[in-house]
Amino acid sequence: MNRFVQQIRRKLNRLAYHPEIRKLKENAGKTWGEAYIPIPITAKMIQTALIQAQIEDVQKIKVTFVTSSLVIQGVARKWLLKVPFTLILQPSSVQGRVVSFVIREMHPIMNEKVNEQIFNRPPHLRYQDKQIFLDLNQLDVIRKIKKGSIKQMEIDGEILWLKVGV
Missing domain, CATH: 1.20.5 (Single alpha-helices involved in coiled-coils or other helix-helix interfaces)
Incomplete structure (x- = not known):
């Protein structure tokens, strides 16, 4: 044997x-x-994340995807005026579980001071140098994945695909 x-x-x-x-x-x-896990993020999920960030003076937030861009529409209240706005964001980079978008266009005007006042809502949402940083760890689908960080993101049709590394 x-x-x-x-x-x-x-x-x-x-x-x-x-x-x-x-x-x-x-x-x-x-x-x-x-190795990575593909996670689909819908416009509705991002819209919910923005609402949870409690952006002051912004109402009627609507998020859509248009030709590999993220479009955020809403109404900003400044002083006694209600100003409808549209932001067109281009995916830029990822770090950990925070994704950043470059502001490609903003209507009616692009004003750094106003953007910072409206979109700088740490820890979920941050604004700096014409970029918006969104912490996606506030979404249940991302939070449920205990380990790993986002390696890549890509908008494909009506979905933002995140690749979470394992």
């Missing part, structure tokens, strides 16, 4: 050092490092 076990061990050791098995092991390690 001992001799049988020793023979099996020798054959397994030889097999473990076989060039094809070595390639499989190396490729498996590379693939594991690139």
Whole structure:
């Protein structure tokens, strides 16, 4: 019986050092490092996140996706005026679970001071240098994933696809 076990061990050791098995092991390690979970985020989910950020003086927030851009529409109250606005945001980068969008267009006007007053609502929403940073960890679908950070984001049709690395 001992001799049988020793023979099996020798054959397994030889097999473990076989060039094809070595390639499989190396490729498996590379693939594991690139593994991710695709998470679809709808416009409604982002709209809910913006409402939860409690943006003062902004009402009737509506979020849509249009040709690989995020469009936010609403009504801002400044002093006694109600001013309808439209923001067109382009996905920019990700860091951890925070995604950033560059403001491509803003109607009626692009005013840094006003944007900062309206959109700087830490910790969920932050505004800096014509970029809006949105912490997506406030969304249940992201919060349920205990480990991993967002590796990539892409708008495809009516969905913002996030790739959360594992």
